[in-house]
Amino acid sequence: MSLFAGIKKFFKGLDQQHRHKAIEDLEWEMHELQHIFGLLTLGYMVGLPSAPLPVAWELLPDMPREFAIMLARLDTAQNPLSEQFSRLDVS
Amino acid sequence: MSAVLPHVRFFMGKGGVGKSTLSALTALYHADRGHTVLLASFDPAHNLGDIFQQKLGERPVPIVERLSAVEVDPEKWSREYLQEAERQFRAAYAYLTTFSLEQHFKVIRHAPGVEAYALMRAFDDLYRKSNVDFLLLDMPPTALSLSFLALPRLSLLWLEQLHALRTEIQQKQKMISRLRLGRREMERDRVMENINRQTERWRERDAVFSNNAQTRYLLIENPEALSALENGRIESRLKELGFSGIDRVVNKTGNGKSGFPLVAGLYGINKMRAYIDHHKSVFDALIR
Numbered sequence A: 001m002s003l004f005a006g007i008k009k010f011f012k013g014l015d016q017q018h019r020h021k022a023i024e025d026l027e028w029e030m031h032e033l034q035h036i037f038g039l040l041t042l043g044y045m046v047g048l049p050s051a052p053l054p055v056a057w058e059l060l061p062d063m064p065r066e067f068a069i070m071l072a073r074l075d076t077a078q079n080p081l082s083e084q085f086s087r088l089d090v091s
Numbered sequence B: 001m002s003a004v005l006p007h008v009r010f011f012m013g014k015g016g017v018g019k020s021t022l023s024a025l026t027a028l029y030h031a032d033r034g035h036t037v038l039l040a041s042f043d044p045a046h047n048l049g050d051i052f053q054q055k056l057g058e059r060p061v062p063i064v065e066r067l068s069a070v071e072v073d074p075e076k077w078s079r080e081y082l083q084e085a086e087r088q089f090r091a092a093y094a095y096l097t098t099f100s101l102e103q104h105f106k107v108i109r110h111a112p113g114v115e116a117y118a119l120m121r122a123f124d125d126l127y128r129k130s131n132v133d134f135l136l137l138d139m140p141p142t143a144l145s146l147s148f149l150a151l152p153r154l155s156l157l158w159l160e161q162l163h164a165l166r167t168e169i170q171q172k173q174k175m176i177s178r179l180r181l182g183r184r185e186m187e188r189d190r191v192m193e194n195i196n197r198q199t200e201r202w203r204e205r206d207a208v209f210s211n212n213a214q215t216r217y218l219l220i221e222n223p224e225a226l227s228a229l230e231n232g233r234i235e236s237r238l239k240e241l242g243f244s245g246i247d248r249v250v251n252k253t254g255n256g257k258s259g260f261p262l263v264a265g266l267y268g269i270n271k272m273r274a275y276i277d278h279h280k281s282v283f284d285a286l287i288r
């Protein structure tokens, strides 16, 4: 009985650990994709080739988070792309 | 009665080959045969006014029965577009500092592509409002004309990629919220809705540009090598874009050669009508 419960507990813990790991991986992947999406649309702000301007500008009001990030880069950063690229593993 | 969809004719080619002259002649030819026509100059170096010997401007001016002409000012459309974009940014991002926004506007004021898109908005306006059988466009220099014509395809290409990427993001989001909260339904994605909305609009423009029963590209050249070379380049670019309604037209030909013959002083309604009558077979063969 206690052995059975112990095994059950063991597997449950394993499952949760897996689940946790899976979520973390997924979130990381999703953030990377969101970064790429931001660069492909608003990259013109930091001098990257990106979607045609009229397309990007019309998207802009619906992308407040990405726009704020790019503006922050324009405002302060010496090397605006370094952080973006380090996340993307591009050098 | 006006057709539901206007026939669209783009007059293109090297400077001086006769885009303005032939677009004016074509306009007169169609109007005198009972069609309603709007002739619009997209070339900032307007000379339709000189050809019709009449002052033209931003509002269509009647030239003869069924024919009006308008001179579109690309600069003005660019200015208005930038102002509108700025207004929208300020409204959407009122919480940001003025400084940040100013930085952004500094970048965009000189961004490439603004002029081509400004022309697109002018085109939309004419296309929707004019309610004519024929919409004739005397086009600006080749580089600007081609970036204008490439915009729908280029934008659709990008929107397709963005759509695919956004779909992938949505799928990840869905998996995350299912694992985390056991939820299945998704929040509404405004970016995706935006992409779909834009795709719809660019598809409509692309449909007009690529329908060879509705839209034709008249590439004007002279019996001379350079203008023909330029038209060769325009033609292959248009084909790349998937536009097939292309007609190469030779203007200022000598005696006996096919095309529009050279005749001195070809301007003013009377002279132009006489020219059309005299060369009726050329018009019937080359103009549709």
Ligand SMILES: Nc1ncnc2c1ncn2[C@@H]1O[C@H](COP(=O)(O)OP(=O)(O)O)[C@@H](O)[C@H]1O
Pocket: B013, B014, B015, B016, B017, B018, B019, B020, B021, B022, B047, B251, B252, B253, B260, B261, B262, B263, B264, B265, B266, B267
């Ligand atoms: N078939 C023709 N015969 C004689 N002169 C012409 C003919 N076509 C155009 N021209 C003249 O050539 C010049 C350039 O023509 P224009 O229509 O202004 O060219 P574009 O608009 O392509 O720059 C003008 O002086 C015009 O009167």
Ligand SMILES: [Mg+2]
Pocket: B019, B020, B021, B043, B045, B046, B047, B138
């Ligand atoms: Mg001209």
